[in-house]
Amino acid sequence: MLLYFIKRLAGAVPVLIVVSGIIFALMQLAPGDAVTMLISDEASEADKARIREAWGLDRPPFIQFLNFLGNALTGDFGMSFRYKMPVIEIVMDRLPATIELAVAATLIAVGVGVPLGVLAAARPGTAWDAIASAFSFAGISMPNFWLGILLILLFAGYFNILPSGGREPWGLGVEHVTGFLIIDSILAGRWDALGAALKHLALPAIVLGTNMTGIITQMTRAQVLDALREDFVMTARSKGVSEARVLWRHAFRNAMVGVVTIIGLEFGTLLSGAMIVETVFAWPGIGSLLITGISSRDFPLIIGLVLVYTGMFIVMNLLIDLFYTLIDPRIRMN
Template sequence: MLRTLATRILGAVPVVLLVALGIFALVRLAPGDAASTLAAEDASEADIARMRAQWGLDQPVLVQFFYFLGNLARLDMGTSYRYHAPVAELIGQRLPATLELALTALLLAAVIAVPLGVATALKKGSWLDGLGSLLAVLGVSAPSFWVGILLVLLVSGHFNLLPSSGRIPLDVPIRELTGFILLDSLLQGRFDLFRQALSFIVLPAATLAFGMIGIIARISRSAVIDVGQEEFVLTAVAKGLKRREVVSRHLLPNATVPIVTIIGLELGTLISGSIVVEVVFSWPGLGSLLYAAVTARDIPLTTGIVISYTFIFIFMNILVDLIYVLVDPRLRVART
């Protein structure tokens, strides 16, 4: 396992460097100028030039890039032009909201999709299988912003059942322990706040989960069908084992690896793909912060958030690999 971990970490280094180079080039090749964008309306050319010098934007691009890499190696992402605060601090403040949203969406998707995938595999060719295929197509083809706006208009606007923006009411105080409001409210015994926070997270989590349900369900279905064609399963059926016993003892345990794979990878995708959903629902996470940074041409904040997304995605891939080794003993034998 340690060898697997070391190999994955070493393999992640060139990925981070390529992402750093790509985002550095993109934000500097984009039209416009950060100093001009963030300067006051009555700022003179001398004031703007002073801002460029303060932020190092008057240096050659190659010098800026190596300075950026040096800071990144020290985990120093710089100071935000717009918020005048350390980028790492701003990311740390917003990251729990994004993680809470992504984890809630993934839990919702997995609870619905895995049983649906198993059921459609066991009822292959039935109406339930057709329904699963329809959900998969809808989930993949429907844009998340369209689903989010539709839920806002129907659930929040027309029926007025759930709130459509924010994490909790603005007039409700909370002492943050972990940054995860659902968890913090439970730790403090504030079940009224837990119910309120849950009502705020339902719509954005459902929007994110909608696209994942079809994908996870189809992977689960394929995994169960593939395992069901293996000789040891056919032998168990031929021996007269009950269907429930065949499913619980042979099918599901051996179909776990691809299901765990897709769930782990989708968590990374949810975290990085929640930008549009956070903007639609005014969710105060990394996605909405990235949107604000891009529109303000806040170069340090933009690059810092993108690099953070990269680290998160790499971490999720490494975590999935480690779970592989724990779940499937054959991988432990193969890698020793």
Template sequence: MTRYIIKRLIGLIPVIIGVSIFAFLLIHLIPGDPARAILGERATAQALTALREQLGLNDPLYIQYGRFMGQILQGDFGRSVITNSTVIEEFAARFPATLELSAAAMLIAVVVGILAGVISAVRQYSVFDNVSMVGALIGVSLPIFWLGLMMQWLFAFKLGLLDASARLSVGINLDSITNFYVLDSLLTGNWVALKDALKHLVMPSLALATIPMAIIARMTRSSMLEVLKQDYIRTARAKGLKDNAVIFRHALKNAFLPILTVMGLQFGTLMGGAVLTETIFSWPGIGRLMYEAIMQRDYPVVQNGILIISLIFVFINLIVDILYSFVDPRIRLE
């Protein structure tokens, strides 16, 4: 197991280098002068020269990249030119909001997606199968921004059941321990804040869950159909095992590897910053931070933010690779 993990960590080195090159070049290949984009069209020549010197934009690209990587290796991800806070501080302040939203969305997607996929596979070509797969296709196809706006219009403005934006209502006090509002409400016993936090969390998490839910449902159905045709499933049924034992103990367990792969990819994508969802629902996460940085031409936050988000995605996939060895013991042997 240790050798397998070390092997995977070594394999990440060229990936991280490639991501760093992409993040670095992405900013420098954008047309226009970054200094003028930051300071605006009315900036003086002296101010532009000073900012270029501050950001190191006058040096050749290879020197800029070397300095960029040297700072990264020292744990220095730069400072925001707007707030003067370090990029790490900006991300640390926003990360709990994104993690809370992504975890809620993935919980919905996994529970509903796996159940729908299993039932569809067991009852292939039934009404439920057809309806759920059509629903999955619709879920993948619906634009998140449209779905979010429609949910706000219906559940917040028309029915008044849920809140349309932010993480807590104005006037609700909550002692912050972890900056995860649902968890902090439970730890402090603040049930008013818990109810309000959940009312704010439901809509964005449902909107964010639609695409991964649809993908997980379709993958679960496909993988389960493959496994249900195997001889050991027929043997288990012939021994008189109950359907639930055959489906969940034998079939789903052996069909779970590709499902786990999809779950890891989708969670990595959500953690990468659900820009549209966080923007529509005014959710103060890293997706909204990146959107604001792009609009304000805060290039250090954009550049280093891309790298941080990519690293999050890469390490989530590493965790999924390690989980493979627990799901399928043959990977440990290899």
């Protein structure tokens, strides 16, 4: 089991190398570099050339890439051109915010989407089913920047009960141990801080989770409907098992493999959605950082961030695979 995980994680290394290669190539193709974006137009060509040399941008792209790979393998992802800080430090400082947001959004999506989907499948063709369908299609088709702005207007502006952006109020003074504000607040026993953190998290998490909620609802409904048509459901009913048990214990457990698969796949979409949501809500995560990085052609920062995103997606799917083996005894780890 442990060996399996080590094997899988080792298998991720080539993926990460290929991804960084692709990013590197794309950045070479994009017009402009960090010097044109970050240095004043009034600087002399000689000065610009000096800076290019200092940042290593004058060397052939392939050499730059090999340099990067060599350093990356020792854990050094270089210095950010813009922030003048090691990339790893900046990323580690802001990663918890994004993970917190992504996990909260996924929990909301699963917590709402799964029951709604099962309910719709249990009563196909009824009003419940129609409501669930309408809700999920609205969720799937809603652009999240638009929903975000709408909710800010409503809850922060009109009702004024939730903050419009940011992650915590100024001067909250909770020590950052893990970087996850919710966990840190609980560790410090600061319930006021926990409440504040949750209030800040609520809108961005809901907005980010909306799309996934819709997809999970649809997927759950379809999978449970299929499972309900299986022979073993007939067997369960012939045993005198209650409908609720037939639905959850027999049909839903068998439908879970499909639902979990879609959660894994949608997690990627969710991460890209997080960039927009983080920008709308001024959420200090790596998504907004990446957008800043791209606009300033901050190559080391961009590659570092893309690798973090790739890593998160790989880890999520590893967890999904682990989950498969828990729900379906026919699936073994190999």
